[in-house]
Amino acid sequence: MENVTIHNNTTIALSEIPELAYDEFMEGNLGLLSEKPERHCVLYFGYRKEELLRLICCLADDETHLIHISSSIVNPSTVLPSFTAQNANFEKFERELHENFGLKYADHPWLKPLRYPYNRFDLSQTMENYPFCRSESEELHEVGVGPIHAGIIEPGHFRFICNGEQIMHLEIQLGYQHRSIEQLFIEKKKLLERTTLAENIAGDTTIGHTTAFVNLWESLCDFTPERSLSFARTLAQELERIAIHTGDLSGICTDIGYQLGNSVYGRLRTPIINFMQEWGGNRFGKGLIRAGKINYPFTPKLAERLQTILKAYEPDFDEITDKFFHLPSTLSRMEKTGVVSYGKVLEIGTVGMAARMSGLNRDIRTSHPYNLYGSTIVHEPILKHHGDVYSRVQIRKQEIKQSIGYIRTLLENVPEFSNTENPILTPGSDKFVLSLAEGWRGEICHAAITDASGNLIAYKIKDPSHHNWKALAEAVQNNEISDFPICNKSFNLSYSGHDL
Amino acid sequence: MSNNFKIMWHQGKQYIPDVTTAKVPGIFRGRPIISTVKVNEDTLVDICPTHAISANPVCIDLGKCTFCGECAILFPEKIFFAKDCKLATNQRSRLIVREGEDKPVTLDPDMVRGEIKRIFGGSLKLRQVSAGGDNSCEMELNATNNVNFDMSRFGIDFVASPRHADGLVITGPITANMAEPLERCYNAVPNPKIIILAGTDAISGGIFADSPALNREFLYRHTIDLYVPGNPVHPLTFINGVLSLLRK
Numbered sequence: 001m002e003n004v005t006i007h008n009n010t011t012i013a014l015s016e017i018p019e020l021a022y023d024e025f026m027e028g029n030l031g032l033l034s035e036k037p038e039r040h041c042v043l044y045f046g047y048r049k050e051e052l053l054r055l056i057c058c059l060a061d062d063e064t065h066l067i068h069i070s071s072s073i074v075n076p077s078t079v080l081p082s083f084t085a086q087n088a089n090f091e092k093f094e095r096e097l098h099e100n101f102g103l104k105y106a107d108h109p110w111l112k113p114l115r116y117p118y119n120r121f122d123l124s125q126t127m128e129n130y131p132f133c134r135s136e137s138e139e140l141h142e143v144g145v146g147p148i149h150a151g152i153i154e155p156g157h158f159r160f161i162c163n164g165e166q167i168m169h170l171e172i173q174l175g176y177q178h179r180s181i182e183q184l185f186i187e188k189k190k191l192l193e194r195t196t197l198a199e200n201i202a203g204d205t206t207i208g209h210t211t212a213f214v215n216l217w218e219s220l221c222d223f224t225p226e227r228s229l230s231f232a233r234t235l236a237q238e239l240e241r242i243a244i245h246t247g248d249l250s251g252i253c254t255d256i257g258y259q260l261g262n263s264v265y266g267r268l269r270t271p272i273i274n275f276m277q278e279w280g281g282n283r284f285g286k287g288l289i290r291a292g293k294i295n296y297p298f299t300p301k302l303a304e305r306l307q308t309i310l311k312a313y314e315p316d317f318d319e320i321t322d323k324f325f326h327l328p329s330t331l332s333r334m335e336k337t338g339v340v341s342y343g344k345v346l347e348i349g350t351v352g353m354a355a356r357m358s359g360l361n362r363d364i365r366t367s368h369p370y371n372l373y374g375s376t377i378v379h380e381p382i383l384k385h386h387g388d389v390y391s392r393v394q395i396r397k398q399e400i401k402q403s404i405g406y407i408r409t410l411l412e413n414v415p416e417f418s419n420t421e422n423p424i425l426t427p428g429s430d431k432f433v434l435s436l437a438e439g440w441r442g443e444i445c446h447a448a449i450t451d452a453s454g455n456l457i458a459y460k461i462k463d464p465s466h467h468n469w470k471a472l473a474e475a476v477q478n479n480e481i482s483d484f485p486i487c488n489k490s491f492n493l494s495y496s497g498h499d500l
Numbered sequence: 501m502s503n504n505f506k507i508m509w510h511q512g513k514q515y516i517p518d519v520t521t522a523k524v525p526g527i528f529r530g531r532p533i534i535s536t537v538k539v540n541e542d543t544l545v546d547i548c549p550t551h552a553i554s555a556n557p558v559c560i561d562l563g564k565c566t567f568c569g570e571c572a573i574l575f576p577e578k579i580f581f582a583k584d585c586k587l588a589t590n591q592r593s594r595l596i597v598r599e600g601e602d603k604p605v606t607l608d609p610d611m612v613r614g615e616i617k618r619i620f621g622g623s624l625k626l627r628q629v630s631a632g633g634d635n636s637c638e639m640e641l642n643a644t645n646n647v648n649f650d651m652s653r654f655g656i657d658f659v660a661s662p663r664h665a666d667g668l669v670i671t672g673p674i675t676a677n678m679a680e681p682l683e684r685c686y687n688a689v690p691n692p693k694i695i696i697l698a699g700t701d702a703i704s705g706g707i708f709a710d711s712p713a714l715n716r717e718f719l720y721r722h723t724i725d726l727y728v729p730g731n732p733v734h735p736l737t738f739i740n741g742v743l744s745l746l747r748k
Contacts, residue, residue: 116677117713118676148685150661151660152630152638152641152642152658153630155630155678176675177632177633177675177677177678178632178677179708180708180712183712192547192549192570193549195549196566196707200708201634202634203633203635203636203637203732204635204639206636260507263511263647264507266646266647270646270648274525275526277524277527278527281569281581282529283732284636284732286566286567287568287570295570315510319507323503323507496633496634
């Protein structure tokens with residue numbers, strides 16, 4: 001199939017993306033993915049071109065480090081054969097196309113609303129009349145949870161079909177968090193407005209999403225960042241990973257009912273996020289990552305401070321981890337709970353931790369390196385093979401240790417920070433650009449298209465949760481409903497990142 | 501068991517003894533102080549991503565400010581973000597900081613309903629509702645009850661059910677898709693009840709203020725008892741705000 005290949009964070013002329021007939025476009029992309037676990041779809045979206053719709057499909061190849069891009073122009077009122085009928089990776093992407101543009105599919109197996117955007121094609125679809133999978137059996141019962149949950153978390157609705165305590169089926173209805181971010185990216189013209197939007201896509205992944213945005217923006221404006229900027233982004237990314245993973249371990253201890261672990265991991269997160277505060281004035285790194293500049297240079301004094309913090313963090317982390325990973329009462333709750341097999345994650349097309357837990361090696365830091373990954377930091381993904389809660393917890397434990405190592409490597413050579421001035425950044429005209437970053441959850445993808453005068457005409461965001469929510473629904477099948485909280489926490493997926 | 505004691509011993513004292521006087525470590529963009537120095541006000545107003553700055557006299561609305569600090573970087577002689585983390589108030593207009601003023605943000609005692617101190621003074625149970633929040637405010641509200649901040653020492657807790665709650669804490673700009681669940685949750689809280697808006701997004705919509713996907717009508721129908729600014733709210737800002745509402 002005719003397609004154009006690019007590397008991560010490369011800008012190309014929009015006209016370079018070949019336009020294919022839909023049949024060829026579909027066969028070609030499905031063919032590229034067939035029997036190739038190292039390839040997956042990172043983004044499949046559409047944007048209006050007058051009365052028609054241009055579909056753009058981006059497939060990443062982890063071995064060649066290339067991204068294959070192709071497109072097709074379709075009339076939204078025609079009925080099309082779906083990709084999903086042959087490859088489940090596309091399930092949510094096609095649901096989104098259907099929901100936003102009214103694109104009809106003849107054979108999509110699960111063509112339900114995705115996030116109820118305010119400007120959806122069919123306004124008769126409402127949160128209240130979501131077509132849940134139902135069971136008429138008298139032996140089974142349904143349990144509805146949410147949108148407002150017991151804890152302080154974001155809203156989403158879970159509908160279980162259970163046989164006694166056993167979960168037969170879980171359907172997840174999202175969309176409560178929809179703020180129309182992609183549309184706001186186009187409407188808001190100032191760079192700072194857009195950066196602020198990127199910071200608020202998912203507040204727990206502020207660094208991840210903002211890094212994806214600024215890398216994209218700099219590429220689009222043909223601006224090459226100095227090493228110091230890449231350094232700051234890489235360092236902040238690994239700090240975010242440590243902080244959130246530590247917090248997640250605390251949360252998992254809560255769900256098991258292991259109070260000591262909950263308290264110790266909970267308090268261990270504090271020095272890391274407080275360091276973010278010391279560096280950039282915000283515990284989540286809001287305000288830190290900026291395109292073309294940085295307002296808060298990383299000074300040698302901060303480097304020294306971070307060394308001290310990590311030195312104090314590590315022994316306490318090791319001690320509680322040693323305890324937590326050897327307690328029969330905690331292990332019995334985690335082992336063989338919430339299993340998703342390799343075959344299943346491949347079928348769903350999960351990314352990040354939710355792929356690596358089952359032996360599927362997907363990590364943008366090695367496959368499509370950016371910033372200082374691939375140079376100063378040669379990343380080795382951590383793989384587990386059981387796909388259970390325990391695997392996900394082990395990945396967190398090992399990734400925290402790994403990130404500490406990476407930070408120490410980075411601190412060996414702290415660059416001079418000079419660029420605090422606002423650079424002049426002008427986006428190129430008629431361009432397409434795609435940026436991938438590995439947040440703590442997994443692969444984050446941002447893409448942008450500009451018109452002849454360099455204005456954004458499409459901005460697309462994909463949080464790793466987009467792929468991974470389906471894996472949670474799979475994981476809980478045949479588990480006890482009382483194990484749902486620990487399964488949910490072990491994935492810790494984003495609602496706002498999904499709903500946008 | 502001895503091992504457990506060892507682990508506990510190694511943590512040392514983690515709690516903040518007095519949260520009312522505690523300082524936020526490092527740099528913190530708290531209450532801004534605006535000098536009377538003359539600057540190009542058009543540029544100043546223009547750089548703010550959420551239109552929190554207005555000119556003549558120069559004011560910053562903490563209900564709209566995302567505390568990104570960009571204005572203070574561009575005009576260091578004009579704007580300085582002090583470390584003062586006590587930013588909560590019960591009157592929306594008190595969130596507006598004017599040039600030449602350097603006084604703490606406080607509550608208007610006359611506006612605090614009498615029953616708040618009388619009924620909730622000893623124990624306040626809150627139900628949190630995220631209505632489009634990005635999970636940073638939510639994580640900070642969770643942190644208010646970790647071993648560092650330990651808000652429950654004051655009898656203030658988050659509870660699972662609105663039926664057990666004395667009020668709501670709302671985060672996020674209130675999306676249209678969450679408007680109804682929020683209203684239903686509020687109705688499920690028994691009277692008397694309070695409403696706290698936590699974070700810039702909840703107070704003004706923040707960067708999402710002009711998003712067509714919001715429905716903020718809930719706020720027009722009900723009285724707000726406390727505004728807690730921040731992006732996200734710092735746990736100390738939240739705890740001190742609630743304490744001053746309860747006049748503890």
